[in-house]
Amino acid sequence: MLDRLRSLIGAENVLTGADMAPWCREWTGHYRWTPLAVARPANTAEVAAILRLAGESGTKVVPVGGNTGLNGGTYAEGALMLSLARMNRIREIRPAARVAVVEAGVVLEAMHAAAAEHGLAFPLTFGAKGSATIGGVISTNAGGSNVLRYGTTRALVLGVEVVLADGRVMDLMGALHKDNTGYSLRDLVIGAEGTLGIVTAAVLKLVPAPRAYATATLALSSLDGALTLLNRLQAETGGAVEAYEFMPATYMAKLAQHRPDLRQPFAEVHPVTVLVEVGATAPRDATPGPDGALPVVTHLEAVLAEALEDGALLDAVIAQTEAQRREMWARREAAAEITFTAPVLVDTDVALPLDRLQAFLDAMTARLAALDPGATELVVAHLGDGNIHYTAYPSRDDLALQVEIRAAVAEEAVGLGGSFSAEHGIGRSKLATLQAHKNPVALDAMRAIRAALDPTGVLNPGKTVV
Amino acid sequence: MLDRLRSLIGAENVLTGADMAPWCREWTGHYRWTPLAVARPANTAEVAAILRLAGESGTKVVPVGGNTGLNGGTYAEGALMLSLARMNRIREIRPAARVAVVEAGVVLEAMHAAAAEHGLAFPLTFGAKGSATIGGVISTNAGGSNVLRYGTTRALVLGVEVVLADGRVMDLMGALHKDNTGYSLRDLVIGAEGTLGIVTAAVLKLVPAPRAYATATLALSSLDGALTLLNRLQAETGGAVEAYEFMPATYMAKLAQHRPDLRQPFAEVHPVTVLVEVGATAPRDATPGPDGALPVVTHLEAVLAEALEDGALLDAVIAQTEAQRREMWARREAAAEITFTAPVLVDTDVALPLDRLQAFLDAMTARLAALDPGATELVVAHLGDGNIHYTAYPSRDDLALQVEIRAAVAEEAVGLGGSFSAEHGIGRSKLATLQAHKNPVALDAMRAIRAALDPTGVLNPGKTVV
Numbered sequence: 001m002l003d004r005l006r007s008l009i010g011a012e013n014v015l016t017g018a019d020m021a022p023w024c025r026e027w028t029g030h031y032r033w034t035p036l037a038v039a040r041p042a043n044t045a046e047v048a049a050i051l052r053l054a055g056e057s058g059t060k061v062v063p064v065g066g067n068t069g070l071n072g073g074t075y076a077e078g079a080l081m082l083s084l085a086r087m088n089r090i091r092e093i094r095p096a097a098r099v100a101v102v103e104a105g106v107v108l109e110a111m112h113a114a115a116a117e118h119g120l121a122f123p124l125t126f127g128a129k130g131s132a133t134i135g136g137v138i139s140t141n142a143g144g145s146n147v148l149r150y151g152t153t154r155a156l157v158l159g160v161e162v163v164l165a166d167g168r169v170m171d172l173m174g175a176l177h178k179d180n181t182g183y184s185l186r187d188l189v190i191g192a193e194g195t196l197g198i199v200t201a202a203v204l205k206l207v208p209a210p211r212a213y214a215t216a217t218l219a220l221s222s223l224d225g226a227l228t229l230l231n232r233l234q235a236e237t238g239g240a241v242e243a244y245e246f247m248p249a250t251y252m253a254k255l256a257q258h259r260p261d262l263r264q265p266f267a268e269v270h271p272v273t274v275l276v277e278v279g280a281t282a283p284r285d286a287t288p289g290p291d292g293a294l295p296v297v298t299h300l301e302a303v304l305a306e307a308l309e310d311g312a313l314l315d316a317v318i319a320q321t322e323a324q325r326r327e328m329w330a331r332r333e334a335a336a337e338i339t340f341t342a343p344v345l346v347d348t349d350v351a352l353p354l355d356r357l358q359a360f361l362d363a364m365t366a367r368l369a370a371l372d373p374g375a376t377e378l379v380v381a382h383l384g385d386g387n388i389h390y391t392a393y394p395s396r397d398d399l400a401l402q403v404e405i406r407a408a409v410a411e412e413a414v415g416l417g418g419s420f421s422a423e424h425g426i427g428r429s430k431l432a433t434l435q436a437h438k439n440p441v442a443l444d445a446m447r448a449i450r451a452a453l454d455p456t457g458v459l460n461p462g463k464t465v466v
Numbered sequence: 467m468l469d470r471l472r473s474l475i476g477a478e479n480v481l482t483g484a485d486m487a488p489w490c491r492e493w494t495g496h497y498r499w500t501p502l503a504v505a506r507p508a509n510t511a512e513v514a515a516i517l518r519l520a521g522e523s524g525t526k527v528v529p530v531g532g533n534t535g536l537n538g539g540t541y542a543e544g545a546l547m548l549s550l551a552r553m554n555r556i557r558e559i560r561p562a563a564r565v566a567v568v569e570a571g572v573v574l575e576a577m578h579a580a581a582a583e584h585g586l587a588f589p590l591t592f593g594a595k596g597s598a599t600i601g602g603v604i605s606t607n608a609g610g611s612n613v614l615r616y617g618t619t620r621a622l623v624l625g626v627e628v629v630l631a632d633g634r635v636m637d638l639m640g641a642l643h644k645d646n647t648g649y650s651l652r653d654l655v656i657g658a659e660g661t662l663g664i665v666t667a668a669v670l671k672l673v674p675a676p677r678a679y680a681t682a683t684l685a686l687s688s689l690d691g692a693l694t695l696l697n698r699l700q701a702e703t704g705g706a707v708e709a710y711e712f713m714p715a716t717y718m719a720k721l722a723q724h725r726p727d728l729r730q731p732f733a734e735v736h737p738v739t740v741l742v743e744v745g746a747t748a749p750r751d752a753t754p755g756p757d758g759a760l761p762v763v764t765h766l767e768a769v770l771a772e773a774l775e776d777g778a779l780l781d782a783v784i785a786q787t788e789a790q791r792r793e794m795w796a797r798r799e800a801a802a803e804i805t806f807t808a809p810v811l812v813d814t815d816v817a818l819p820l821d822r823l824q825a826f827l828d829a830m831t832a833r834l835a836a837l838d839p840g841a842t843e844l845v846v847a848h849l850g851d852g853n854i855h856y857t858a859y860p861s862r863d864d865l866a867l868q869v870e871i872r873a874a875v876a877e878e879a880v881g882l883g884g885s886f887s888a889e890h891g892i893g894r895s896k897l898a899t900l901q902a903h904k905n906p907v908a909l910d911a912m913r914a915i916r917a918a919l920d921p922t923g924v925l926n927p928g929k930t931v932v
Binding site for chain 2: 097143147154164168169170171172180182191192231236238285387417430437442453
């Protein structure tokens with residue numbers, strides 16, 4: 001098998017032994033494995049040939065992008081890993097049609113830079129943007145900080161090229177905003193974690209890059225107050241709020257502890273801190289006025305002043321320079337780093353209907369106290385999407401307790417009409433939760449579809465649905 | 467079978483003979499059929515029971531909503547039709563979460579009215595809104611006039627309840643903006659034309675209702691000029707353009723001929739007429755200024771004045787009253803009516819990448835002239851979506867010629883990277899076109915998925931993919 005693979009894509013592109021080290025663990029170190037080998041194909045035809053070879057030899061194949069996942073989605077014990085890193089070409093940017101045609105291995109940050117050269121933006125963004133690849137974001141339907149305005153990956157991908165388990169290439173590379181020619185196979189493949197096919201290329205939707213931002217850090221007394229203010233900001237800006245990131249007191253305390261370099265935004269710690277960013281595409285909002293101020297900033301200031309006046313807001317600070325804006329974002333982007341500071345933790349990623357967010361947090365505080373009175377919590381949220389990253393730190397190293405806490409989070413979320421995996425997906429770590437909480441008819445439908453498209457089970461075994 | 471059906475849902479809800487008349491034809495009359503019967507279930511449990519009964523008796527089932535389709539999607543010769551008209555309850559509207567929970571039989575216009583009571587909007591809209599139902603718009607992934615700002619149906623449906631072919635109920639009724647718990651079965655069912663399951667209920671996304679509109683009719687010299695102006699308007703309004711409807715000279719001439727009551731907007735006929743509408747959600751744009759004018763209107767006037775000045779625009783008229791706005795819309799909404807005026811016509815619905823629209827129209831004019839020098843064309847388009855409704859009127863009643871023209875339209879669209887069915891779907895009429903132009907691997911994948919979810923072929927046979 002490996003010899004045939006070497007002759008197919010070149011020996012230098014088949015890594016084994018110590019050369020595979022970077023692909024033998026998830027970045028957090030939580031999952032570790034030893035693959036059969038790591039193949040680095042150069043193009044779609046090579047991916048197809050590898051899958052045909054894998055099918056013939058009964059080899060399992062696990063695709064990998066930037067290795068920034070959190071659910072063991074690339075666990076590959078004994079399997080052939082397929083890294084798309086060499087397929088990193090931006091084939092074409094068509095500014096008039098506002099699309100980019102790219103290969104799966106393009107790093108998200110490189111895509112941002114390429115779009116910016118045309119005054120456009122690919123607005124999907126999150127902490128791991130420097131490593132995460134387009135193939136990975138598509139396979140996980142990645143979310144991040146700008147979902148509020150631009151949607152998740154699914155809303156930003158117009159077309160995909162997918163190699164099926166049997167090596168056939170499914171070309172769905174349309175650059176179209178409307179296409180009702182049968183089932184939306186594109187939407188099915190997006191978020192399928194490489195279990196239905198290997199994404200090799202995509203047509204991405206670009207948007208006008210904001211000409212200016214108004215960014216502020218807000219202090220509020222409650223989550224519901226923050227949501228009410230968000231609706232007000234959305235109306236006032238015509239839906240131009242790009243990010244609305246929720247950081248409660250527990251988050252700010254942990255930030256102060258682990259990143260004292262990132263100063264606290266206010267002299268005192270308020271119950272709720274929010275990072276808000278408004279993006280202005282209109283020249284009328286992004287051209288400095290007679291006083292030298294940007295109208296988008298002046299407008300946000302006026303709306304926030306009104307909210308301070310009528311008590312909707314406790315305090316606010318607006319970024320006056322790009323450095324101040326970067327500092328505000330650094331506080332939020334430190335989330336992954338400050339979450340994984342303790343050796344024992346239960347990190348989760350839930351979504352709730354917007355009118356049930358506070359109920360979930362209240363329920364979890366009570367549940368956690370009942371399960372482990374000494375435990376602490378850390379919460380950070382993409383509030384406008386109803387997406388909460390809830391982390392519990394048990395007071396003792398007890399695997400059974402961790403399992404109980406994780407189950408409680410899923411149960412409370414699902415009980416309130418929510419999801420136990422908002423943006424991190426299923427991978428390997430949430431299979432049992434999926435089994436417990438997904439509608440059983442939907443589970444069966446998933447299994448039937450997987451079996452229909454990959455009857456011999458070549459692709460990413462033991463992930464997403466079993 | 468019919469006796470068991472009558473005892474299941476009540477004899478008065480099983481229509482046969484003359485009582486079935488409204489369900490024996492598509493509204494255009496192009497397709498006609500005689501169903502076995504029409505069943506009108508009252509709830510999801512009855513739909514499930516009917517499907518179990520159909521499975522046992524080998525009866526085919528064709529779901530029907532408002533009967534406003536154009537592709538024979540509800541053709542039901544000898545089959546049991548399943549009308550969801552009685553399931554027309556709006557179960558719940560939750561303004562804080564901005565969602566509505568509704569049954570499949572709710573008429574689109576009723577949904578508009580219900581959302582409006584809360585200062586919100588369900589923004590999907592098109593000519594047939596007075597008859598089309600939520601189940602129908604979901605099953606066809608309907609588009610319409612506001613896709614530019616709000617997306618197609620897929621972007622506006624957060625959750626669905628679906629009865630599978632075997633009568634099991636798949637509950638995917640989440641009110642969530644992020645939910646990565648496995649394959650997006652919701653997206654798979656949306657647009658599947660009732661071939662993968664019967665949609666019985668849905669969770670719809672609501673948006674803030676615009677507080678005011680600025681609506682104008684524009685005269686331009688070219689399509690590409692219209693697109694450039696659209697990009698300018700989008701930037702100037704921060705993406706608040708809700709509709710940008712393209713009506714070339716052929717359209718305006720046909721309108722003058724068939725609907726002289728709808729006055730022409732300009733003294734002379736220009737190459738391109740566009741209906742543009744901007745929706746203002748912000749109080750700052752929708753509160754009359756000192757001069758009594760709405761800022762959203764004043765702003766559009768200013769942008770258009772600038773465009774007139776620099777030659778991007780030939781002429782423009784802005785609606786000053788709601789009656790004038792209605793009149794502008796009536797000219798566009800007459801499209802279906804003025805299209806179906808001739809006994810012999812080839813109506814199509816294609817999508818193109820935005821930078822290939824003019825190339826498509828040029829190619830078709832040449833192709834049509836070559837095929838039938840006496841033929842005429844009618845074009846109307848949702849320009850910002852790249853969606854063109856192209857209709858050819860052959861000079862003679864020749865079925866082979868119609869087939870040739872239809873094939874030429876599909877071929878030119880696909881050749882330019884476009885779609886041969888932007889929003890009308892496949893139904894029965896476009897099966898051959900699908901076969902000819904869809905990627906064969908995608909076709910196989912569709913067949914495999916259909917067989918996996920409906921192994922005995924109960925649901926809507928002979929539609930979407932065969």
